[in-house]
Amino acid sequence: MELFTVSIFIVGLVTFTLVWMPLVSKKTGVSYPLFYFLGGILLYSFFPAVLPDPLPQDNEMAALRLTELIVIISLMGAGIRIDRVFSFRTWRLPLRLVFIAMPLCIAIAAALGYFILDFNLAAAVLLGAVLAPTDPVLATDVQVGPPNGQIESEHKFTLTSEAGINDGMAFPFTWLAITIALISAGDETSFLHWFSFHVIYQIVAGIVLGYLFGKGVGYLVFDVSKRYKFLKALDGFLAIALTFLVYGLTELLHGYGFVAVFVAAITLRHYEKEHEFHTTLHSFTDQIEKLFVAVLMILFGGAVARGLLEHLTWPLALFAIGFLLVIRPVLAYMSLMGTDIQKKEKLGISFFGIRGMGSLFYLAFAFGETEFESEESLWSVVAFTIALSITVHGLAATPTMSYLRRKLPKPKA
Numbered sequence: 001m002e003l004f005t006v007s008i009f010i011v012g013l014v015t016f017t018l019v020w021m022p023l024v025s026k027k028t029g030v031s032y033p034l035f036y037f038l039g040g041i042l043l044y045s046f047f048p049a050v051l052p053d054p055l056p057q058d059n060e061m062a063a064l065r066l067t068e069l070i071v072i073i074s075l076m077g078a079g080i081r082i083d084r085v086f087s088f089r090t091w092r093l094p095l096r097l098v099f100i101a102m103p104l105c106i107a108i109a110a111a112l113g114y115f116i117l118d119f120n121l122a123a124a125v126l127l128g129a130v131l132a133p134t135d136p137v138l139a140t141d142v143q144v145g146p147p148n149g150q151i152e153s154e155h156k157f158t159l160t161s162e163a164g165i166n167d168g169m170a171f172p173f174t175w176l177a178i179t180i181a182l183i184s185a186g187d188e189t190s191f192l193h194w195f196s197f198h199v200i201y202q203i204v205a206g207i208v209l210g211y212l213f214g215k216g217v218g219y220l221v222f223d224v225s226k227r228y229k230f231l232k233a234l235d236g237f238l239a240i241a242l243t244f245l246v247y248g249l250t251e252l253l254h255g256y257g258f259v260a261v262f263v264a265a266i267t268l269r270h271y272e273k274e275h276e277f278h279t280t281l282h283s284f285t286d287q288i289e290k291l292f293v294a295v296l297m298i299l300f301g302g303a304v305a306r307g308l309l310e311h312l313t314w315p316l317a318l319f320a321i322g323f324l325l326v327i328r329p330v331l332a333y334m335s336l337m338g339t340d341i342q343k344k345e346k347l348g349i350s351f352f353g354i355r356g357m358g359s360l361f362y363l364a365f366a367f368g369e370t371e372f373e374s375e376e377s378l379w380s381v382v383a384f385t386i387a388l389s390i391t392v393h394g395l396a397a398t399p400t401m402s403y404l405r406r407k408l409p410k411p412k413a
Helices: 003-018 021-028 032-046 060-081 092-115 121-131 154-169 171-184 191-227 237-252 257-269 277-305 314-335 343-351 357-369 375-407
Strands: none
Touching (some): 021 032, 032 375, 060 237, 060 277, 092 154, 121 357, 154 257, 154 343, 171 191, 171 357, 191 237, 191 257, 237 277, 277 357, 277 375, 343 375, 357 375
């Protein structure tokens, strides 16, 4: 049976089922990625011979590009949904998670990887870096709704903005692991170069280019179109065009494209905040994102069924469970201490440190830059952590958000 024909059929089937999936998720209280993940396991368990190879180790470039695409589309969607204007005061909670909890998570995961799991230093730092970011792709059930909707709760805003920020902020730590590996292999690089280029320049370039693109597109869409009606934007496809433009140019100029896309989305979102066109942009990106998520979840489930966890040991499994259910929640909760939100809300924010496609992207990216020891073990432990997150958070998201909605005071406008 022709592989391309089978692949087209699966994509068509996935797209068809997405029409009813929001209703199924609402009725069951289960996040929709979990259904496709389990579906992928079943498909590849019964029909492995007629399906494309899903293992990322065998298709590193495909794994890298597909996860890269879904992350940047999700970042654009997350930015468009956020109604709150950026300031250090109003964004204090996600900034605490990103600049306090995330580095501590990386440090502890790296220490455990080095001293307990017997990874070398580069692999241990990479383990911490790829598991650090909260995923914007699989976290939609705990994030804010469409733009200009009802006033959103603090916990949903925090989880949305954290996912948007830290998927870019994890890049310097991934490059730190790559730098350590390169130095160990005798390559001519240094920690000074890492800090000046991969930390300072690439972050600043991402922020500046994202802001300029967001402002420029906002001016074209909302100001110029008022004077020249034929330039009026009607199609949500603009969101994808902006995503690719800002990401592509930023990467060509060696900035962090993830940072640029999120900043561009936030900037465009607040250029003319109440305009109904933002709803059109959100609707289009949301549909594209759902399709990508469903297909990638089937492939990920297939990879698990085909042996992605083959090198998972009990120490690695216990580390993943501890990281997801203890280390992230505890450190996130500690980073939120001293803020004025209620304990229930802090617990909810701390628990939903969802791991997903961003982790697979960073792992594939690092392996494409240089060789690491224990690559198979890293694939297995990261995949197990993601699978655990899809399952635990997928089952817990809807009931937890419903509980918080009932128990917490109504957010003020």
